[in-house]
Amino acid sequence: MIVAIAIVRAKDLFAAAMLFAIYSLLSAALFAVLDAGDVALTEAAVGAGISTILVLAVLAMARRQERPKKGHNLLALAVVVVTGAALIYATLDMPEFGAPDNPPQVHVGPYYVEQSYPDMGVPNMVAAVLASYRSIDTLGEGFVILVAGLAVYALLATPPRRRKKRRDHGQEESS
Amino acid sequence: MMTALSFFNYWVVVILMMIGFYCVIARGNMVKKIMGLNLFQTSVFILFISAGKIVGGSTPILREGVEVYSNPLPHVLILTAIVVGIATTAVGLALAVRINEAYGSIEDDYIAEEEDGDGQ
Numbered sequence: 474m475i476v477a478i479a480i481v482r483a484k485d486l487f488a489a490a491m492l493f494a495i496y497s498l499l500s501a502a503l504f505a506v507l508d509a510g511d512v513a514l515t516e517a518a519v520g521a522g523i524s525t526i527l528v529l530a531v532l533a534m535a536r537r538q539e540r541p542k543k544g545h546n547l548l549a550l551a552v553v554v555v556t557g558a559a560l561i562y563a564t565l566d567m568p569e570f571g572a573p574d575n576p577p578q579v580h581v582g583p584y585y586v587e588q589s590y591p592d593m594g595v596p597n598m599v600a601a602v603l604a605s606y607r608s609i610d611t612l613g614e615g616f617v618i619l620v621a622g623l624a625v626y627a628l629l630a631t632p633p634r635r636r637k638k639r640r641d642h643g644q645e646e647s648s
Numbered sequence: 649m650m651t652a653l654s655f656f657n658y659w660v661v662v663i664l665m666m667i668g669f670y671c672v673i674a675r676g677n678m679v680k681k682i683m684g685l686n687l688f689q690t691s692v693f694i695l696f697i698s699a700g701k702i703v704g705g706s707t708p709i710l711r712e713g714v715e716v717y718s719n720p721l722p723h724v725l726i727l728t729a730i731v732v733g734i735a736t737t738a739v740g741l742a743l744a745v746r747i748n749e750a751y752g753s754i755e756d757d758y759i760a761e762e763e764d765g766d767g768q
Contacts, residue, residue, distance in 0.1 A: 489679075489680065489683060490683075493683055493686070496687075496690075497690075500690050500693070500694065503694065504693075504694075504697055507697045507698055507700075507701045507718070508700075508701055508702075508707045508717075508718035509697045509700070509707070509718070509722075509723045509726070510707045511723055511727060512693070512697060512723050512726050512727055512730070515727055515730050515731070516693075516730055519730050519731065519734050520686075520690070520730065520734075523734055524686065524734055524737055527734075527737065527738055527741050528679060528682075528683070528741065530741075531679055531741045531744055531745055532679065534745055534748060534749075546673075546674040549670055549673045549674035550670065550674070552673065553666045553669050553670040553673075554666075556666065556669065557662055557663065557665075557666035560662040560665070560666075561658075561659060561662050564655050564658035564659065564662065565655065567655065567658055598717070598720035599720045599723045599724055599727065602720055602721065602724045603724045603727060603728075607724060610728065611728070614728050614731055614732060617731075617732050617735055618731065618732075618735050620735075621735035621736065621738055621739050622735075622738075624739045624742070625738055625739055625742040628739075628742040628743060628745070628746045629742055629745060629746065631746075
């Protein structure tokens with residue numbers, strides 16, 4: 474939490490990127506404590522690794538310092554505080570943390586805990602659900618990655634000549 | 649056993665979520681906005697994972713001598729969400745790079761000024 478506030482406050486974007494990596498690692502540790510080993514591994518690899526590299530790659534091309542703003546944005550702060558207070562009020566109706574009779578634990582969850590080994594023969598239930606029961610979803614996830622890759626390529630592969638011409642055009646207009 | 653700590657995980661989630669939200673709406677820098685989106689996203693991950701946790705449970709990998717496993721379904725959902733999240737982050741950062749090439753800046757207000765200047 475403290476790291477998150479530091480990210481928002483850090484003016485130097487490089488420092489913010491590093492803090493973000495630390496934040497991802499901390500949340501990976503939190504996932505490990507909450508019994509989600511697979512998620513912790515993925516978060517440590519993807520959140521702390523790949524996204525930091527992506528942000529650093531962008532910072533290599535863009536300006537490193539954030540432009541300082543005058544004062545605080547009080548309207549935004551007010552909106553955030555009101556929304557947060559409403560959400561915290563709403564949490565009082567949520568089931569308490571970690572009880573075995575919580576709604577998520579009594580519906581379909583036990584089926585997967587009991588049946589995934591007889592059905593699939595894989596001791597890791599997360600892998601069994603991800604790759605066997607929900608394999609079409611995982612295929613869709615693959616398509617999402619493909620589309621995102623194509624979008625990044627389409628955005629960055631425009632030849633520089635056309636961009637230059639457009640910028641010259643804009644300068645002519647403004648002058 | 650209803651204590652104030654029973655809801656602590658939700659409060660952490662809400663506070664992280666609001667920090668991310670503030671970062672998105674109040675910061676002008678686009679890379680900062682994307683980081684705020686990621687903060688928001690991670691808070692949702694923590695919400696789901698903590699919903700699947702059972703106190704005294706264990707990681708959902710079958711082995712001898714373990715009776716209670718935490719719910720594996722939120723873990724599956726969040727694995728997918730993390731990967732999709734990194735994909736959207738990549739697209740957002742690519743857009744930021746493209747804007748930086750076109751305008752020479754990734755600051756919201758600078759680009760707004762630039763646009764106004766062109767219009768006059």
